[in-house]
Amino acid sequence: MIPALETIGLKKSFGALPVANDINFRLAPGARHALIGPNGAGKTTFINLITGRLEPSAGEIKLGGAEITRLSQSGRVKRGLGRTFQINTLFKGLSVLENVTMAVSERHGAGGDMFRFAGSRRDLVEEAYDLLERLRLGNDALLPVKELPYGKQRLVEIAIALGLRPSVLLLDEPAAGVPSAETEIILNVIENLPGDIAVLIIEHDMDLVFRFAKKITVLVQGAVLVEGTPAEIAADARVREVYLGEHSHG
Amino acid sequence: MIFKRPSSSDSAPSDSAVEQMVRSHRLRPLELLPWIVVVGAYFVFPEYLPLGSQILIMILFAISLDLILGYAGIITLGHSALFGVGAYAAGIYALHVTGEPLSGLVVAAVAAGIVGFVSGLVILRTHGLTLLMLTLAITFLIAELANKAGFITGGADGLQGIAMQEIFGQFRFDMFGRTAYVYSAVVLFLVWLFARLLVHSPFGRSLTGIRENVTRMHAIGTPVRKRLVTVYTISAMLAGLAGGLLTHTTQFVGLSVLSFERSGEIVIMLILGGIGRLYGAFVGAAVYMIAQDELAKADPVFWYFWIGLLLVLIVMFARGGILGLVDQALRLVRRKP
Ligand SMILES: Nc1ncnc2c1ncn2[C@@H]1O[C@H](COP(=O)(O)OP(=O)(O)OP(=O)(O)O)[C@@H](O)[C@H]1O
Ligand SMILES: [Mg+2]
Numbered sequence: 001m002i003p004a005l006e007t008i009g010l011k012k013s014f015g016a017l018p019v020a021n022d023i024n025f026r027l028a029p030g031a032r033h034a035l036i037g038p039n040g041a042g043k044t045t046f047i048n049l050i051t052g053r054l055e056p057s058a059g060e061i062k063l064g065g066a067e068i069t070r071l072s073q074s075g076r077v078k079r080g081l082g083r084t085f086q087i088n089t090l091f092k093g094l095s096v097l098e099n100v101t102m103a104v105s106e107r108h109g110a111g112g113d114m115f116r117f118a119g120s121r122r123d124l125v126e127e128a129y130d131l132l133e134r135l136r137l138g139n140d141a142l143l144p145v146k147e148l149p150y151g152k153q154r155l156v157e158i159a160i161a162l163g164l165r166p167s168v169l170l171l172d173e174p175a176a177g178v179p180s181a182e183t184e185i186i187l188n189v190i191e192n193l194p195g196d197i198a199v200l201i202i203e204h205d206m207d208l209v210f211r212f213a214k215k216i217t218v219l220v221q222g223a224v225l226v227e228g229t230p231a232e233i234a235a236d237a238r239v240r241e242v243y244l245g246e247h248s249h250g
Numbered sequence: 251m252i253f254k255r256p257s258s259s260d261s262a263p264s265d266s267a268v269e270q271m272v273r274s275h276r277l278r279p280l281e282l283l284p285w286i287v288v289v290g291a292y293f294v295f296p297e298y299l300p301l302g303s304q305i306l307i308m309i310l311f312a313i314s315l316d317l318i319l320g321y322a323g324i325i326t327l328g329h330s331a332l333f334g335v336g337a338y339a340a341g342i343y344a345l346h347v348t349g350e351p352l353s354g355l356v357v358a359a360v361a362a363g364i365v366g367f368v369s370g371l372v373i374l375r376t377h378g379l380t381l382l383m384l385t386l387a388i389t390f391l392i393a394e395l396a397n398k399a400g401f402i403t404g405g406a407d408g409l410q411g412i413a414m415q416e417i418f419g420q421f422r423f424d425m426f427g428r429t430a431y432v433y434s435a436v437v438l439f440l441v442w443l444f445a446r447l448l449v450h451s452p453f454g455r456s457l458t459g460i461r462e463n464v465t466r467m468h469a470i471g472t473p474v475r476k477r478l479v480t481v482y483t484i485s486a487m488l489a490g491l492a493g494g495l496l497t498h499t500t501q502f503v504g505l506s507v508l509s510f511e512r513s514g515e516i517v518i519m520l521i522l523g524g525i526g527r528l529y530g531a532f533v534g535a536a537v538y539m540i541a542q543d544e545l546a547k548a549d550p551v552f553w554y555f556w557i558g559l560l561l562v563l564i565v566m567f568a569r570g571g572i573l574g575l576v577d578q579a580l581r582l583v584r585r586k587p
Contacts, residue, residue, distance in 0.1 A: 051469065077471030089469070091462040097271055102459050103470040105452050111472055112480075114453035117275040121452065122268070129268050141267035164470060 002065040004029045004198035005050065005081075005168045010059035012042075012049055012222075019045045020056065021222040027168065031198045034213035036206075036233075038242060042222040043202045044086055047170045051083050052076050063168065077106075082166025084157040086173045086202070090145045097141040099156055100128040103163030128163060135159050135189055151182035158189060169193070171201040175208065187211070210234070218242070275450035284532045288435050292428075299427035305539045306434040307495045312520045312531035313445050314488035319517070320526030321449055322481050323461030324374070327513045328385030329489055331369075331392045334508030336362040336490025341409040341503035342402060349415040351498050355437070358494025359487040365392070366486020370479045386510065393508040408504035412497065423499070430499035437495060441488055442528075448484070449528055457481055458526075518557065522564060524571030533572050 005027040012020040019042040027033055035043050048054040050061055052073040061069045068076050091099050104124045105111045119125070132138050135155050140148060145156055154174060161169060174190060175183045187208055193199055203209050209216065209230070216233045218225040220242050226233065233239055291302055311333055318324040339361035340354045348354075373384040396403045404410065416422045421429045448454050456477055459467050467474050497503050506512065515538075523534025538557075546553040568575050 053465075053468070072473070073468040074471040074473045077469065083469055085465075085469070089463055089466045091459055091466065093462055094458070095271075097267055098455070101271070102455065102467075105455070106471045110452050111456045112453050112477065114448055114451045116452075117447065117450045118452045118455050119272040119275045119450070122272050125268050125271050138267070142270060160466070160470060 001029065003027055003062070004031065004064060005200070006062040006065075007046075007050065008060040008062070010046075010049060010061065011057050012045060012054060013057065019222045020049060020059075023059070023219075023222070023224060025217065025224065027198050027200055028215075029167075029198050030195055031200070032212055032214045033198075033200045034209045034216045035200060035202045035219060036204070036209060036216060037219035037225075041219045043219055044172055045222075046219065047083060047172055047200075047202070050170065051081060077164060077166075080165075080167035081170070082161040082164040082168070083170040084161050084172055084174055086176055088150075088153050088157060090153060090156055090160070092146040093144055095142050096132060096137055096145055096148065096156055096159075097125065097128055099145055100131055100159050100163045101125050103160045104128045104131075107164050131159055131162055135162075136185075149182075151178045151185065154178055154186055155189065158186075162193075166197060168198045169200070171199065171203075173202050173204065175203070175205060183208070281446075281529070284529065285439070288438075292431060292435075296426070296428075299431040301539065301543055303427055303430045303434045303499045304496075305536050306431070306438050307492050307499070308516070308519060308535040308539055309531050310434075310438045310441055310495065311489055311492035311516055312523070312535045313441060313528065314485045314492060315516050315520050316525060316528060316531050317445065317448065317457075317481055317488070318485045319520065320530070321454060321461065322457040322478060324478065324482065325378075325382055326385040327382055327510070327517065328387075328389040329485075329516055330508055330510065330512035331385075331389040332362045332366050332486040332489035333493040333496075333512065333516075334392065334396070335365045336493030337497045337503045337507040338396060338403055338409070338493075339490065340494035340497040341412055344412045344414060344497070345409060349413050351414055351417050351433070354414075354498060355491055355494045358490045358497070360490075362490020362493065363483050363487035366489075367479065367483040370482035370486070374475060374478045374482060385513075389508065389510055389513060393505065393510075396508055397505060404503075406505060408502060409497075410502060412501040412503070414498050414501060423501070427499070434495055434499060437491065441491065445488070445528060453477070453480075461526075518561060520571075522560065522571055524573035527570075527573055530571050530573050537572065 003026040007023050007025045010020050010023040023046060035046065037043055045054065049056050052071060056069070060067060063076065063079050063081055068079065091102065101124055104127050105121070108124060110121055110124060129138065129141060132141050135158070137152065137155055137159065140152060145153060148156065158174060171190065175186045178186060190201065190212060201212060213230060215227070216230055217227045218233065218239050225238055225242065226236055228236070288306070292299070295302065315329050319326060336358035340358040343354050343357045369388050373381055376384060397405055414423050417429065417433055423429045456467065456472055459472070460474055460477060464474060493507060496507065519534040519538045520530055521534070522538055523530030523532065542553060545556055564571060570577060
C-alpha cells in the first residue's frame with residue numbers, strides 16, 4: 001500500500017545542531033499516528049520540513065507516493081497536506097468565520113479572485129460556517145478570534161486546517177496551553193475526524209496519545225528511537241529511559 | 251458525532267453570521283459622503299479648484315499606497331518612485347508623442363506598473379527593514395537616473411512646455427482649473443470603484459490575511475509572493491496614474507515627483523487618515539493638504555513642526571488615524587442608549 005506520507009533519509013540541522021537525523025517515516029492512509037519525544041527533539045521541525053516551511057539538507061518527502069521535496073508550501077497544501085501549529089497561528093483581528101473562509105476560498109482556488117466581491121461566494125462562506133457548526137463554534141462565528149478563550153482558538157486552528165479538506169493532517173500539540181478542563185473538547189474533535197484523513201499528532205499528554213493513537217513514533221534528538229503500537233511503546237525500556245531521564249533532569 | 255450536522259439546533263445564528271459576511275461589501279450611505287464633498291466643493295469653492303485637483307490626485311496616490319501598506323502590510327518608503335515614473339512617462343509621452351490625455355494616463359499607469367512589477371519581484375522576497383531599505387534605494391536610484399538623463403527628463407529643470415490636448419477632443423484644460431478638477435475627480439472615482447471592489451474581493455481578503463499572519467497564509471496554500479507582487483503591481487499602476495494626472499493638470503514635471511519627501515508625505519497622509527480602510531486616503535490627504543495650504547502660507551518651516559506634533563499624537567494615541575477616532579466616537583455614542 002502506498003503510504004499517505006513518507007520521508008526517506010530526511011536531514012536538517014540548525015548550525016551544528018542536527019534536528020532531523022536521517023528520519024525514515026511512513027504514515028499509512030487513514031492512520032492515527034502519534035509522534036512523541038522530549039522537548040527539543042525536533043518534532044515541530046519535522047512537521048516544518050514536511051510542509052515545506054523548512055528546507056531539508058538531504059532526503060525525500062513523498063505525499064501519496066509523489067515526491068514533494070521541492071514543492072512550495074502552497075503546492076503541498078493543494079495536494080492535500082494540512083497542518084495546525086503548536087502556537088496559535090491565526091488571523092487574530094478577523095472573525096472566526098473569516099478565518100475559516102480564508103482557507104475554504106484557497107482550497108476552491110478562489111483566493112486570487114479580484115473582480116468579484118468575496119460575499120458573492122456565499123457557497124464558500126456557508127461551507128466555512130458548516131464546519132464551524134460541527135466544531136460547536138457556530139455561535140462564535142462573528143467574534144474576532146482574539147476575543148475567544150484560548151481553548152476555542154485551538155479549535156479554530158483545527159477548523160482552518162479542516163477547511164482545506166486535507167488527506168494528511170499534521171497536528172502539532174493541538175491541546176497545548178489549553179486548561180485541562182477544556183482538553184476533552186479538543187480530544188473529542190480529534191477522535192471524530194473523518195476516517196479517511198491520515199492524522200499525525202504530536203502530543204506530550206500520554207493519556208491523550210494512548211487514547212488516540214494506533215501507532216507511535218518516538219523521536220529523540222532528531223532521530224527515530226523506536227516505533228510501534230501503544231502497548232509496545234509503553235513496554236519499551238529505551239522509551240522509559242528517555243522519559244525518566246528527562247524527569248530526573250527537570 | 252461532531253461531523254454530523256446538529257439537526258435540532260435552530261439555524262437563526264447561522265443565517266445571521268453567514269448573512270452578515272455575505273453582505274459585508276454592500277455600499278453604506280456614509281461611503282458616498284466623500285463624493286458629495288467632491289462634487290459640492292466644485293460649486294462652493296471655485297477659486298480653490300487647483301488645490302482641489304492636487305488633493306484629488308494625492309487621494310488617488312494615497313489609495314494606491316493603502317492597498318500595499320494598509321491591506322497587504324508592505325511597509326514602503328519608496329512609493330514616490332512609482333508616482334514619479336508615471337509623472338515622467340506622461341510628460342515624455344505628451345512632449346514627444348501626443349498631448350492626448352487619456353492615452354497618456356494609460357502610458358503612465360503601464361510604465362509605473364512595469365517598474366512596480368520588476369522591482370516587486372526583487373524586493374518582495376524580503377520583508378521588514380530590508381524591504382524598507384530596498385524601497386528607499388530604488389527611489390534614490392530612479393531619482394538619480396532622472397536627474398542624470400537630462401536629455402529625456404530635462405534633468406533639474408524638469409519637463410517644460412507640456413501642452414495637453416482637449417479631453418475627448420472636447421474639454422480644454424482651462425486656466426481656472428475646472429477641467430483639471432473634473433478630470434481628476436472622474437479618474438479618482440473610477441479608481442475608487444476598482445479599489446473598493448479589490449479590497450472586498452477574495453484577493454483583497456487574502457491580502458489582509460497576509461498582513462495578519464503570513465505563516466498561516468502559506469499553510470492554507472496561498473501563493474503569498476504571487477499575491478504580493480500582483481498587488482504591488484496594481485498599486486504601482488495606480489500611483490503611476492496619480493503621477494500622470496499631476497503632469498496633465500500642472501503641465502510640468504520636476505524631480506520633486508520622485509523625491510523621498512513625497513514618499514514620506516504620502517505615508518503621513520495615510521496614517522493621518524487611517525490605514526487599511528480605503529477612506530483614510532480621502533480624509534488624510536484632504537486634511538494634510540488643506541492644513542499645509544493654510545499653515546505653510548504663514549511659515550513653511552513651522553508647518554513641519556505641526557505635522558511632526560500631529561504625527562506623534564496620532565501614533566501614540568490614535569493608531570487608527572482620524573477615521574479610527576471617528577469609529578471610536580461612534581461606538582461610544584451607540585453604546586449610550
Ligand atoms: N529556526 C530555528 N533556528 C535554530 N534552532 C532552532 C530553530 N527552530 C528550532 N530550533 C531548535 O531545534 C531543536 C528542535 O526544535 P523543535 O521545535 O523541532 O522541537 P520540538 O520537538 O517540537 O519541541 P517541543 O516539544 O518543545 O515543541 C530545539 O533545540 C530548538 O531550539
Ligand atoms: Mg514543537
